[in-house]
Amino acid sequence: MDVNIVDTTLRDGEQKAGIALGINEKVKIAQILNDIGIYQIEVGSAAMGGEEKASIEKIAALGLKSKISSWNRANIKDIDASIDCGVDIVHISIPTSDLQIKYKLGKDKVWVLERIKKCTTYALQKGYEVTVGMEDAARSDISFLIEFCTAVSEIGIKRIRYSDTVGISYPRKIFYSIKKLLQEVPIEIEIHAHNDFGMALANSLAAVEAGAKFANCTISGIGERAGNCDFIKFAKTLDMFEGEKILRCLSP
Numbered sequence: 001m002d003v004n005i006v007d008t009t010l011r012d013g014e015q016k017a018g019i020a021l022g023i024n025e026k027v028k029i030a031q032i033l034n035d036i037g038i039y040q041i042e043v044g045s046a047a048m049g050g051e052e053k054a055s056i057e058k059i060a061a062l063g064l065k066s067k068i069s070s071w072n073r074a075n076i077k078d079i080d081a082s083i084d085c086g087v088d089i090v091h092i093s094i095p096t097s098d099l100q101i102k103y104k105l106g107k108d109k110v111w112v113l114e115r116i117k118k119c120t121t122y123a124l125q126k127g128y129e130v131t132v133g134m135e136d137a138a139r140s141d142i143s144f145l146i147e148f149c150t151a152v153s154e155i156g157i158k159r160i161r162y163s164d165t166v167g168i169s170y171p172r173k174i175f176y177s178i179k180k181l182l183q184e185v186p187i188e189i190e191i192h193a194h195n196d197f198g199m200a201l202a203n204s205l206a207a208v209e210a211g212a213k214f215a216n217c218t219i220s221g222i223g224e225r226a227g228n229c230d231f232i233k234f235a236k237t238l239d240m241f242e243g244e245k246i247l248r249c250l251s252p
Helices: 023-035 048-058 075-087 098-105 109-125 140-155 171-184 201-211 229-241
Strands: 006-008 040-041 069-072 089-094 129-135 157-164 188-193 213-216
Touching: 006 229, 023 040, 023 229, 048 075, 069 075, 069 171, 069 229, 075 109, 089 098, 089 109, 098 109, 098 229, 109 129, 109 140, 109 157, 129 140, 129 188, 140 157, 157 201, 157 213, 171 188, 171 201, 188 229, 201 213, 201 229, 213 229
Parallel strands: 006 040, 006 213, 040 069, 069 089, 089 129, 129 157, 157 188, 188 213
Antiparallel strands: none
16 A cells, blocks of 8 residues: 655654653654655654754755655744745644634634635745644544635645544544545545554554555654554554455445
8 A cells, every 4th residue: 555654753752751852863863764764754843943943954954855844833933933944844733623623722613714724825835845734633523624625625735634633533433534535625635643542553544544645653653642653563554454455344
């Protein structure tokens, strides 16, 4: 199966309790990920400034084969900070679930759509490849996800990130949600799974089975709270099931 790995060890992985990486450590990790052929490395959030931004600038300047991306809120200042670093991809993330739109943003769906269109248009006009993240997508209304994906696709976004932000989803739901999005919108999908219920690997595999072409992983599955999808386990499982249906029970 043709699946591109987006490694987020240096961004989401570093949020694991007890982990704090210095600039030189981040550079070494990025070089290792590049050497093993990782498609894209999410190296941090430039808007944090300080050593975080300095490490992103240094990695972006290495000229690695892996594409280098920085994570941003739907905020022009965040985007400008990433552009300052010379990254290859500007990733812009915004909540799409009713819960997070109301309690995290204090806004509504109309505001979310207008905000993401404004920010993605801005980054695209700067000449950058832009990907868009749907935070808490696993708890979002599928009709709104379709509307959201349609809106960014019409602007020129080619890839969106479906995030199980709080790690509560399960393979069957992931499979059918992503399958539905791909049927309705001409866009590529990237899966970002958390391991709170031990489902990060299974959910990532279900997403790939549904047609997702990109999967977020970290080294050893480290990450916020219970962690993310383990790169080695994910790659090994894909290799074992090459040429077969990964999750036959989910297939139409």
